[in-house]
Amino acid sequence: MSGDSFxxxxxxxxxxxxxxxxxxxxxxxLTTAQTRDPQCSWELYVDGYRVxxxxxxxxxxxxxxxxxxxxxxxVWKLIVGGQAVPECSEIRKEWSSTIPIDFFGGRCMxxxxxxxxxx
Numbered sequence: 001m002s003g004d005s006f007x008x009x010x011x012x013x014x015x016x017x018x019x020x021x022x023x024x025x026x027x028x029x030l031t032t033a034q035t036r037d038p039q040c041s042w043e044l045y046v047d048g049y050r051v052x053x054x055x056x057x058x059x060x061x062x063x064x065x066x067x068x069x070x071x072x073x074x075v076w077k078l079i080v081g082g083q084a085v086p087e088c089s090e091i092r093k094e095w096s097s098t099i100p101i102d103f104f105g106g107r108c109m110x111x112x113x114x115x116x117x118x119x
Contacts, residue, residue, distance in 0.1 A: 003045075004046050005043045005060075006030060006044045006045070006046075007041070007042075007043045008030075009027040017049070018046075021071070022049075022076065025076035029044060029059070030043075033059055042060070042062075043059070043061060044059055045057045045058060045059075047103075047104075048100065048102060048103045050100065052071070053070055054068065054070050054071075055069045056068050056069075056103035056104045056105070057069075058081070064083075065082055066082065067081035067104065068080050068095075068103060068105040070094070072095070079091060079095045080094065080095075080104070085107060085108060085109050085114060086104075087108060087110070088108035088110040088115065088117060088118075089110075091108055091117060095119070097119055098117075098119065099117045101116055
């Protein structure tokens with residue numbers, strides 16, 4: 001499942017295709033953004049989901065960005081986020097597994113060139 005946006009925590013928790021451990025993680029990200037900037041209509045979107053360990057998507061509201069979240073040691077965390085193609089070295093600081101090419105971070109910058117990410 002991909003390409004869904006969520007404006008409320010209730011929408012996240014009712015998404016049957018999200019794992020039970022991804023729901024509170026994504027809910028906390030949305031709640032933090034909405035609490036920090038209540039004048040914005042923040043939404044979280046998911047473009048790609050590898051159930052065991054990766055979610056790609058981001059936030060939009062008063063601006064926006066792409067983010068890659070991963071689960072390592074049983075804990076979800078932000079691997080990389082931004083508005084530009086990330087540096088491979090930045091991803092490797094947080095992630096040591098493969099990333100699908102169509103996920104944010106699946107292509108990254110190395111030596112000034114865009115390349116497929118390798119751990």
